[in-house]
Amino acid sequence: MLTLLVLTDFSPAADHALQYAAKLAAPGGAHLVLLHVRPSLLSPNALTASSATEEDANTLLRQRLQSLPTGLPASAAVASGEVAAEVAAAVRQREAAVVIVGRPELGPVPDELVHTTSLGLLRHLPCPLLVVPHHAAGAVPPQRALLAVDDQPLPRTPGTTALRPLLGQAALTVAFVADEEVAADPERAFNNARLAGLLAGFGPVQERGFANAEVAAGIADATALVQPDLLVLVARRRSLLGSLFHRSVTAAVVRAATVPVLVLPEHAD
Secondary structure, three states: OOEEEEEEOOHHHHHHHHHHEEEEHHHHHHHHHHHEEEOOOOOOOOOOOOOHHHHHHHHHHHHHHOOOOOOOOOEEEEEEOHHHEEEEHHHHOOOOOOOEEEEEEOOOOOHHEEEHHHHHHOOOOOOEEEEOOOOOOOOOOOOOEEEEEEOOOOOOOOHHHHHHHHHHHHHHHEEEOOOOHHOOOHHHHHHHHHOHHHHHOOOEEEEEEEEEEOOOHHHHHHHHHHOOOOOEEEEHHHOOHHHHHHHHHHHHHHOOOOOOOEEEEOOOO
């Protein structure tokens, strides 16, 4: 049985992500694990994170489990420590196929995304991350998906094979975003995506080129045209490190996205 690990801080965005996860899990009978991480006293986030006691957290978790559809396999847990480390440990312990987080409305502050849980986890996760914007709408499971790739070689990632039960055989558009001359050959992107195992679980596939020197802007153009229910990105390790993370395409796209974004992190060698 596929396991989906859903993070919660009991915020409206996290509650929306949980309901999205429940709809995603239901058709394939996946198991939801709802996880709340309380910062340890030594954590740098201890003074700014949720102040819920463990008893309060367990009560709030039970309330959310009761809101789920009857018959959906689900459980909950409370952990204490650094969020990234505890989530990574839970993924390994429970063999989770994907981690799901809610993304609140971020406002106009450019660096605010960097200080939220969602993309910071990518530095540590061995599995894909699904980021669900608070007001995201669209079909669940997805009917249309958009895989955005640029003209750089695709790294080794977890791929989408394990997520087959969640993808619903959605029609997939492979969007090749590059400068005008290179974007004219989208078949190259399609072949790269196929060899990287990024087409598994989807239904009919087509490829399209989008000419734009700015990859994030090109992905926005593709999203506006295709109107997908799910956007799929590959996050290279070098873009998740240090100051590069603040300027990465992944961060820019996830920050602006109006649909759920499935981020496939590059595997460590």
